[in-house]
Amino acid sequence: MGVVGPGNGTIQEWLTRVQSLLYCNENGFWGTFLESQRSCVCHGGTSLCQRPIPCIIGGNNSCAMCSLANISLCGSCNKGYKLYRGRCEPQNVDSERSEQFISFETDLDFQDLELKYLLQKMDSRLYVHTTFISNEIRLDTFFDPRWRKRMSLTLKSNKNRMDFIHMVIGISMRICQMRNSSLDPMFFVYVNPFSGSHSEGWNMPFGEYGYPRWEKIRLQNSQCYNWTLLLGNRWKTFFETVHIYLRSRTRLPSLLRNETGQGPVDLSDPSKRQFYIKISDVQVYGYSLRFNADLLRSAVQQVNQSYTQGGQFYSSSSVMLLLLDIRDRINRLAPPVAPGKPQLDLFSCMLKHRLKLTNSEIIRVNHALDLYNTEILKQSDQMTAKLC
Template sequence: MLNESRLKVQLDMAYKTSVICWKPFIFQNQDTPESFERMKRLGLKHELPVWLLSDKGPYHRSQEFTEFVERYQQGFTTKYKIYREFGRWKVNSLVLERRDNNGFPLPLDPEFMQSIRLLGRRPSIEMITDNIIRKYGTHFLLSSTLGGEESLTIFVDKRKLSRRVDGGDSNSTGFTLETLHQLAASYFIDRESTLRKLHHLQIASTAIKVTETRTGPLGCSNYDNLDSVSSVLVQSPENKIYLQGLQVILPDYLKSRFVEAALSYIGCNSEGEFVCRDNDCWCECSAKFPRCNCPEVDVRAMEDNLVTIREAWIQANQEFEDSEEFQLFVRRLPTFYALNSSAIQYFWKMDPGVHQRYRQLEISTGLLLSKAHRIVNKLFTLSKRCHTQPKIIVPRERSFRYWLNYILSIMYCSENNHIGTYMEEMRSCSCPYEHPTCQGVIPCTVGEGLYCASCSHDNRTRCASCNPGYMLSQGMCRHEVPDSTDHYIGFETDLQDLEMKYLLQKRDSRISVHAIFISNDMRLNNWFDPSWRKRMLLTLKSNKYKSNHVHMLLGISLQICLTKNSTLEPLLSVYINPFGGSHSESWIMPIDQNSYPDWERTKLDIPLDCYNWTLTLGNKWKTFFETVHFYLRSRIKTTSAHGNSTVYLEPLELMDPSQNLGYMKINSMQVFGYSMHFDPEAIQDLILQLDYPYTQGSQDSALLQLVEIRDRVNRLSPPGPQPLDLFSCLLRHRLKLSTTEVVRILAALQVFSAKQPNSLEYETTKLCS
């Protein structure tokens, strides 16, 4: 039993660097409650932080892992392995059985026992490491299988393989992954031929590396070949290796100290003491190894991986840009007008080829970026206690909008063999400083409104035609402005607002308009009984006597006198007839409503009780007038029953109409304003162009001028929910057009206005029938 136990320990020592000391499994196989309790007392976790075990421990020094890391850093990111095992001897350790069987002494090697005794009762971590761990390892073998293993491993650089196949290299042997799969599958059938073919492919290409491994007896026909000298431990899902920490066979006073030493050996490479505190673990480095907490080898490897990922990312984007689908898409884009990112996106969606190729790019670059982010996160963890910050280079993700703008840059900013950046809002290029200009010809923009309707064939940067409502001027589209309408009808006077206000206050004769006073109920400068309703008219018969003028009303002034002690209060209603016609085609002034002016009364310095009544419209509320109708009513001003307010009553409500309340007289009535030029024959000729246009341009010009006249006339309406249709009154009474002709003209103007940019629905209130 002693020899058998010695065999188990020797096996443990022989294979501890290859299969025994696994990085994440140092304590996971310690399945005894006592070991867990000891770990809790020491403040340790069951799983160690990855950064502590990144480049430390026997696993990282094993031949298989070292070879894999070396190949990976060379670019071989894919490994194919085919193997078979021959295992017939089951090896079991009797150590734990003897320990648990009635306290018999453990059948251990005398040298091992002597090493334990030499440690003493309180050995240091260095003593345990030098006398136990370095000689015998950290674990011993519980059970496993002895036999032989034969394997073929192929490392593949898929990037080089895909470039050789896609590029059509003349020197390429034309092999693919499928070829490698077939060769690997035939390895155990025809080993010599398979190795010869793989050797030839490895010489002809740098895309693969082949390794063959044959250990132990490779057959089971003769059991004599399966001896303990040549056999090896085999490990597979069918043949597992079970390990146990050495602390379970050590004396109790050494167990906790051995765990600390093992952690320091595995986690800190014996360069410091392993410490865990506040959910964090690290190495307290010794003076000889101040940088033991920084896995520099792994940090450099990850930095190199980030560089490799960035190169692969650049290559993937370049391959997409050079792909036939992308190049064909760019060549098919229209060049006779300027495109924007929305137009590129529309054509992109209509092209299934480039859309599918871009999806492939998204998947490949997404995988690369995800891998880079994982490496960056791990790199931050690894360099947590390093003295220098790691070099992190991560490519910036290129969104779909980046490619839209890049296509625009190719189209418009790629002169002189240099590609700049197209700035869509400014329609210009940003070129590198050290190179000549990269901006090419940027065509005109076709669209609605101010944009071109089409571009010129001779010069694509200039417009050939414009949209309705715009005119072509020096290759650009501008708002179409109507010609001056002053020779058709006048609207403005030379007087400024302040000048006009001063003249109205002074009732200057220069802005006084001569009008005819007409009334059947009263006469000027005569006293009359105002108890009944009186009607007075001030009229200008310009449509009969002055057909080449229209008149603008700026203000009204009346001088009204009352008898002494009269309680009557005049009440005036004013109607305006703009261009003639019947009285029903007049509108009433909304005096003192919606910010409209109110009457201003000024007492005269004379013996009689006389007042000047003035209504000032000014430029803000001026309007056309042909006739002004005054309706005079009277009301009685008296004090309320409470004596604190004034009440107005109708005369008939107070007393018998035979009783007189006083008399009233109007000394003068005056209208202020000015007359303007009006040419009805010229407007008639303008209307004729709607039916008999010489050219399309002249018809549009006539319509534009009529719309301008209509809007300016109706703009002089009184305040209200909708403007009054004064333009129809002008056509009806000053141009003497029929109702049918007026309706036809208004409909033509409405259709033309709807075609103009920023047009609004034009609604008015009818005034003239």
């Protein structure tokens, strides 16, 4: 069998054929790879032919290595650049100083494949010891979930763990249902990043904007299921309290549609037993970051003082650069939003709940940082939406 060489076409044509074969041959569909757009044009008017296209490896802001979990995203970056949700961006010169205030870098920054393996093994290094609170659910006890149930996992760091802020990278629950159950549990999760009221939390957008969904695995020889949500490095975020709301979809007989689901559980009644479930375990996975509130408060007060006195911030440029870096690194861990919508402002939540700043102080600090960023650094500000 002979091999036809490039003599029958240009090098670029042969490269396009090879790339099309590698990246545009999925789900039984074919397409043509466009190098300029790094995407496939699928034949037949479909968009299902494209496979994951590897990241670009090279110098500067290109990837040093592609992610093992998703080859289309960066897994590590070149010196002077930091990894942010699958891409490499310039490392601020003050990032090392930022570590004295908040220990963003940690030994628990695993690759996503490692994180998934550790979560499956329920590795104790990733346990975050939270307090379970619910007036409507008791763990390991059957209940009727046909009406909304609420439970919370909280840390109460403002009282007990002042020197830490906390990161969530996953959630797991073990849910047991009665045999032949027609229930389909649905979970809605709200996150308070740094404490505060329920309105100062945000809703996890499962399956939207690249956000993950719950994974459900049935345990062997059991009516129980492990529900796991893996946020990983891309969607890890700060949390103080996680609120979990349970609703259930079910095909109810007409006689039971008006029942409230709030009555006593009767496991001996076959007509009702099929609607009962129990949650035997619920766990937040993540880790804690050292947080020097006094040092950070001192830096914020310097900015606040120079702003209220109407003075120049140029003399405190190192403090401004430091706080800009901290603000940027905190807000980068905000949840995804719809295209064109501003990102949530987690930095102001941290100032309010962990440094106990007033609203007017928070406004002054952010305004001073914005002015320095635009007038001195000549950089555009990223719009944010108020959360706290």
